[in-house]
Amino acid sequence: MRFLRVGPAGSERPVVLDADSVAHDLTPLTADIDGAFLAGGGVERARAALAEGALPHTDPAGQRIGAPLARPGKVVCVGLNYVDHAEETATPAPIEPVVFMKAANTAVGPDDTVLIPRTSTKTDYEIELAVIIGRTARYLDSPDAAAEVIAGYAISNDVSERSFQHERGGQWDKGKSCETFNPLGPWLVTPDETGDPQDLALRLRVNGELRQDGHTKNMIFGVHHIVWYLSQFMVLDPGDVINTGTPAGVAFGANDFPYLRAGDVVEVEIDRLGRQRHALGQA
Structure with missing residues (x-):
């Protein structure tokens, strides 16, 4: 998986790309991609949510990409x-x-x-x-x-x-x-x-x-x-x-x-x- 954050500096929202490079909104799982997300098993939870089809599609095209x-x-x-x-x-x-x-x-x-x-x-x-x-x-x-x-x-x-x-x-x-x-x-x-x-x-x-x-x-x-x-x-x-x-x-x-x-x-x-x-x- 590939995680990224898109939007204006200081107001980025989290996104995850699946194996087919389709972008999914990660906000149902977390407000951001940070140490707390990683420590709380965020990668594994995101993987499971993708497998279940629980994350809606999103289109980050044309938006600023922040640090991931x-x-x-x-x-x-x-x-x-x-x-x-x-x-x-x-x-x-x-x-x-x-x-x-x-x-x-x-x-x-x-x-x-x-x-x-x-x-x-x-x-x-x-x-x-x-x-x-x-x-x-x-x-x-x-x-x-x-x-x-x-x-x-x-x-x-x-x-x-x-x-x-x-x-x-x-x-x-x-x-x-x-x-x-x-x-x-x-x-x-x-x-x-x-x-x-x-x-x-x-x-x-x-x-x-x-x-x-x-x-x-x-x-x-x-x-x-x-x-x-x-x-x-x-x-x-x-x-x-x-x-x-x-x-x-x-x-x-x-x-x-x-x-x-x-x-x-x-x-x-x-x-x-x-x-x-x-x-x-x-x-």
């Missing part, structure tokens, strides 16, 4: 998690996952405008596979146990301001947490429809030019390992999002790609998870 998850609890990010990205930044491959946080309110819709901060000189893009947690995870016994706590997957663009991140001292978070810096979606795709999370191609274009062309098989730490690993250090709650790293091709890498500017258009796609298209504006 309302009010993420926290956004946990993993850095330098692709071999080629570590190489392009001249950084040794990490022995353990590099972990940092991104403000939860950075999440916006997949086609919403991304705002370049007022003093930015190095706003960058990072296509990433996002994991959405559906059950509480603490001290998981093994990476194999991670599959039981994953509600689904989505596309994330971990937009980053590199001068804030690397040249202003302190933690990376201030280069990662500017407003609109995490376009998410269009869908939350359940694991059965996503398939193997280590078998997904990722592509990002800026103004039509292919910048990133990667594959999740090249992750240093796989999805299930990351979820297991994080659960040893923090409690993962339903509605939390994990950004799992980006492949090579970012502007910060050794490739002479320019940083983003107002008026640029970024297009992002991951196999079976849909597409994003967002323009850059000025804050």
Whole structure:
């Protein structure tokens, strides 16, 4: 199944797409797609309601698509998690996952405008596979146990301001947490429809030019390992999002790609998870 939220920002309504891509109104089951919905068995209830024909058809065509998850609890990010990205930044491959946080309110819709901060000189893009947690995870016994706590997957663009991140001292978070810096979606795709999370191609274009062309098989730490690993250090709650790293091709890498500017258009796609298209504006 694929879950999405449509409508004006702050007033989105929940929708689910069935196996035939027919849209159904989810409001008979829930007011929104959030941590409470996931924790309360919302995915399973939606599946049952579809099987029973209990959800009315709806037509989201022409409506704005919001982030597929309302009010993420926290956004946990993993850095330098692709071999080629570590190489392009001249950084040794990490022995353990590099972990940092991104403000939860950075999440916006997949086609919403991304705002370049007022003093930015190095706003960058990072296509990433996002994991959405559906059950509480603490001290998981093994990476194999991670599959039981994953509600689904989505596309994330971990937009980053590199001068804030690397040249202003302190933690990376201030280069990662500017407003609109995490376009998410269009869908939350359940694991059965996503398939193997280590078998997904990722592509990002800026103004039509292919910048990133990667594959999740090249992750240093796989999805299930990351979820297991994080659960040893923090409690993962339903509605939390994990950004799992980006492949090579970012502007910060050794490739002479320019940083983003107002008026640029970024297009992002991951196999079976849909597409994003967002323009850059000025804050």
